[in-house]
Amino acid sequence: MDISVLYIIPNDRIIETVQRVMQRCDVNYPVYYGTMSGALEIAKRMIAQGSRVIVSTGLTALYLRKHLSVPVLELLFTNTEFARAIQEGLAFSDKILIVASTYVNYFVQRSLELFQNPTHSIQAAVLSLDRPFEEQVQEYLDQGDFDVVISSTPGVKQARINGKIGILFDVDEKMVEFSIQTARSLLDFVVHRAENDQLIHAVMNYTQEGLIITDRDGIISQLNASAERIIGTVNEEACGQNADQLLANRHIVDSLTNESGLADPEAHPVVLQRNTIQLDGKSVGILLSIHDMADIRMLERSAKRIHELNGHVATWRLSNIIGKSEAISQARQMARRFSQYNSTVLILGETGTGKELFAQGIHNASPRRNEPFLAINCAALPEQLLESELFGYVKGAFTGARSNGKTGLFEAANGGTIFLDEISEIPPNMQARLLRVIQERQVVRIGDDKVIPVDIRILAASNRDLRTLVQQGAFRADLYYRLSVLELKVPPLSWRREDIPLLAQSLLQNKNKALNTHVTGFAPEALEVLQSLEWPGNIRQLSNFIERLMILSDPPLITGENARALAQNEATKELPVSREGHFPTLEEAESNLIRKALDQTGGSRTAAAQLLGIHPSTLWRKLRDFDTEIPL
Numbered sequence: 001m002d003i004s005v006l007y008i009i010p011n012d013r014i015i016e017t018v019q020r021v022m023q024r025c026d027v028n029y030p031v032y033y034g035t036m037s038g039a040l041e042i043a044k045r046m047i048a049q050g051s052r053v054i055v056s057t058g059l060t061a062l063y064l065r066k067h068l069s070v071p072v073l074e075l076l077f078t079n080t081e082f083a084r085a086i087q088e089g090l091a092f093s094d095k096i097l098i099v100a101s102t103y104v105n106y107f108v109q110r111s112l113e114l115f116q117n118p119t120h121s122i123q124a125a126v127l128s129l130d131r132p133f134e135e136q137v138q139e140y141l142d143q144g145d146f147d148v149v150i151s152s153t154p155g156v157k158q159a160r161i162n163g164k165i166g167i168l169f170d171v172d173e174k175m176v177e178f179s180i181q182t183a184r185s186l187l188d189f190v191v192h193r194a195e196n197d198q199l200i201h202a203v204m205n206y207t208q209e210g211l212i213i214t215d216r217d218g219i220i221s222q223l224n225a226s227a228e229r230i231i232g233t234v235n236e237e238a239c240g241q242n243a244d245q246l247l248a249n250r251h252i253v254d255s256l257t258n259e260s261g262l263a264d265p266e267a268h269p270v271v272l273q274r275n276t277i278q279l280d281g282k283s284v285g286i287l288l289s290i291h292d293m294a295d296i297r298m299l300e301r302s303a304k305r306i307h308e309l310n311g312h313v314a315t316w317r318l319s320n321i322i323g324k325s326e327a328i329s330q331a332r333q334m335a336r337r338f339s340q341y342n343s344t345v346l347i348l349g350e351t352g353t354g355k356e357l358f359a360q361g362i363h364n365a366s367p368r369r370n371e372p373f374l375a376i377n378c379a380a381l382p383e384q385l386l387e388s389e390l391f392g393y394v395k396g397a398f399t400g401a402r403s404n405g406k407t408g409l410f411e412a413a414n415g416g417t418i419f420l421d422e423i424s425e426i427p428p429n430m431q432a433r434l435l436r437v438i439q440e441r442q443v444v445r446i447g448d449d450k451v452i453p454v455d456i457r458i459l460a461a462s463n464r465d466l467r468t469l470v471q472q473g474a475f476r477a478d479l480y481y482r483l484s485v486l487e488l489k490v491p492p493l494s495w496r497r498e499d500i501p502l503l504a505q506s507l508l509q510n511k512n513k514a515l516n517t518h519v520t521g522f523a524p525e526a527l528e529v530l531q532s533l534e535w536p537g538n539i540r541q542l543s544n545f546i547e548r549l550m551i552l553s554d555p556p557l558i559t560g561e562n563a564r565a566l567a568q569n570e571a572t573k574e575l576p577v578s579r580e581g582h583f584p585t586l587e588e589a590e591s592n593l594i595r596k597a598l599d600q601t602g603g604s605r606t607a608a609a610q611l612l613g614i615h616p617s618t619l620w621r622k623l624r625d626f627d628t629e630i631p632l
Contacts, residue, residue: 001028005183006051007075008042010035010060011152013168014075021176029180035154036063036133043068052190053183057171058100058152063129071186075179078172085150085169086122092165093147096122097140099155121145134158197222210270210290214243216283230270230292243288247272252290269293314360314373314417321357322506323499327491331358338486339365344438346423346483347461349490351618352540355461358490359419368457371416374409379425380617387430393446410443413456423460423483424469425621431476438482458483463618493535493542501527503539507546508558515547518555525560533567541613594622 007029009015018031030051034042039060043051047070054072056064061074082098089096123144127136137151137158149159149166156166201224204211210227214220220238228234231250238246251264254272270290277285318332318339338345339362347355356375363373376389392408409418420426426434437443438458442451460483469475493500504527508519522530526549535541545566553562594608601607609619 001030003030003046003049003051004187005029005053005055005180006043006046007031007055008034008039008060008064009057009075010039010154011057011168014057014152014171017171017173018075018176021173022180025177025180027180029183033153035060035152036129039064040067043070052194053187055179055183057169059127059129059133060152066129071190073179073183073186075171076175077169078175081170081172085167089148089150089165089167094121095146096148096150097144097146097159098122098124099127099137099140099149099151100124138162208295210288210292212238212243212288212290213277214286214288216285218243218286220246221285227288227290230268230290243286314363314369316357316360317364318358318361321354321361322502323496324502325491325496325499327495328499331488331490332361334488335362336365338362338488340367341486342457343485344458344460344483345486345488346466347459347488347490349461349463350492350536350538351463351615352535352538352613353463353490353492354539355463355490356419356421358488359417359421359459359461362459363417363419363457366417366457368416372413373417373419374413375419375421376409377421377617379422379621383427383430386426387433388446390430391433391443391446394448405445408443408445410437410454410456411452414454415456417457417459420458420460422462422617422621424462424464424466424475428474428476431479435476435479435482438479493538497531500531500542503542504530504546507543508550511543511547511550515550517550519550519553519558520556521558522563523557523559526558526563529560529563529567537613540615544610544613590622594619 007015007018009018009031010033012033015031015033021027022029022031030046032039032042032046034040036059039056040063043054043064047068052070054064054068054070055061055075056072057075057077061072065072086096086098123140123146125137125140127133133154134157137149137155140146141149141159141162141164147164149155149164150169151159151166152169156168159166201222204222204224205226207224208226210224210230212220212223212227220241220243223231223233223235223238228238231238231246231252233246233250251266251268252272253264253267253269257272270292272291273289275287275289276283277287318335321328321332323329335358345359345362347358349355359375360373363369376386378386381389388406388408390408390410392406392411394405420434437454441455442453444451466475466480466484470477470480493503501522504522508521511517512519530542530545537544549558549562549566552566553559593612597608597611598605601611605619605623606616609616612619
């Protein structure tokens, strides 16, 4: 027996007709007798076993449709069946009660038009789904003078209990055949829809995002496993409920739009988004997406951990930048304002002022704080290497390229921030490529023609005057204007001498551990010396000076004598004189001093830069710019 289609008929006469037609059509669907609540129990049992389409009649069909989610077909009557039943009743009496649903009542009225004898007392009774069938039939019998009742089996039984004649409706065999064909077509549709629902359900459960589908009135029709977990419910319990009411009952609070609701000690904070589902331009439902804040925080921690393992993380915050002077306070305030926008920022300042610290601070104060932060010094790498680092390359792009290619820093920074230090040193032919990245937010790997979109915030820094370089033709004007949408000027140490004691103490504390020293601080006279000196290398030079002081001084305090002695030693270092005997130019003096530092450090550029109190990238740039025989 094929139980996919189920007939539940509250009429013994119609059951016989249905079974007769099924036998003739070689169909073997189950046919049960049942009415109202009894029919519902049968339907639930058979649905659990696999029935997908139900066929019934009259009030029972309406009752099942109200209480079930599977489709319920109504076996239709025609005027002929009603007329035949009325004619049969008139053979006994013209006082006839016809018990029918609202739908069937229409056909009853049409049938009555065939019997226009004013002496006939034929009345159609319309029953409700909310009360027992037999009880309502009894009320009509008590209130009227009827001899014949035309109804389904329960109505006929009630008539006979009252000593009345009961006549059962019948149905045309053609309508039974039509119901079988319609049920088959509907079954195909139901199976196809079930497959689609399973596919949709699988897709919905593929994501960790909570998803709820409602109709246009907000009544839930489906939700995925993540939504069940977040809300604390199951699909069967939630379906049919109003989504907003369910969320409110479970103390689910949208943390973006209902901050006051978070004060509830039972509040479960989420991020809630609503999207209208439209069909042919009309709203047919709503898709709610729910992100549990606990899940978001866990993902943020996981993403941050990955960035840390890859070294793609900013460790400094704006609050870590030391100083109370007006100059540094204004710079911090401006950086904090800039952090909230995606505009490109050009950070200007002398060497050693802490431009990268400001870049990291801007990133960590921005909405991109949990995304990668990548920094590259444009002066520290040769042109070819710089290009491959920034843009990446594909397999076989050049000799020595990795077999699987390489992701460039612009791609690796997707979603986050990239910091281009010493942007003034980027080669002219790469400036055009960089301009395209800034304008289009797209990159093309070396050796490829595929355009890769990137979502990045670009920060750049320079210790040189880019305006002058533009005037000299060494830097593209259009690139400069793109980079300098926002400008942040980091003050040199000479503008903030009152911050030197705070900076010195912080540097000392950080270096004690690295040097394994036990210097606790500075005597007041030592701080006066530090504040009186010029610091062309700014904080980097101050850091190196303090490190030398800590090594040369006896703990616990660095005295004024220690500071003055080292300062005098630094000041009396002889400027090198050229071989011709004349006083050297500044460029010659720098070249000779760099040569001497390289000789003293055995050619180590890193050690030479530390000895000179400058950044290694600055040393590299100077080596490249000097027209000397100093080896690169």
